[in-house]
Amino acid sequence: MYGLSVRWSLAEAPADVDEALREYVHGTSLERFGAMEGLRFKTWRTRPGEWFEGTYVFENAAARDEFAASFARTAADSPGSKIIGSAPVLQETFDVVAIAEGRAGFTAGPGPS
Incomplete structure (x- = not known):
């Protein structure tokens, strides 16, 4: 499997950015990426007030x-960039060595509010 991380800094973002990002992800982005060909899964991670990141895992290198x-061509104009007020500070590819599904299982959908 083949991964991609895209990270934005929230250091200069508006005060309500964490809630705005959560609303965007829950209201729009989950559905969009749930239907993406070649994508195994995507997670959205955040450290409120510090950074926001999309981590993608694709079935093959070509899709990734x-x-x-x-x-990369449209990142500065992406919905996340518009909400945050700046382009990503990092976009990097990586190889996924392995994924383990724990006893609690995998659940897709929104995380804590």
Whole structure:
């Protein structure tokens, strides 16, 4: 499997950015990425007031690389960038060595509010 991380700094973002990002992800982004061809899963991670990140895992390198190239061209104008007020500070590809599903199982959908 093949991964991609995209991270934004929240250091200069508006005060309500954490809630705005959560609303966007829950209201729009979950559905969009749930239907994406070649994507195994995506997680949205945040350290409120510090950074916001999308982590993607694709079934093959071609799907990852195609999405990464396309996103790099439009990242500054992406919905996340518009909400945050700046472009991503990091976009990096990686290989996924393994994934373990724990006894609690995997649940898709919104995290804590």
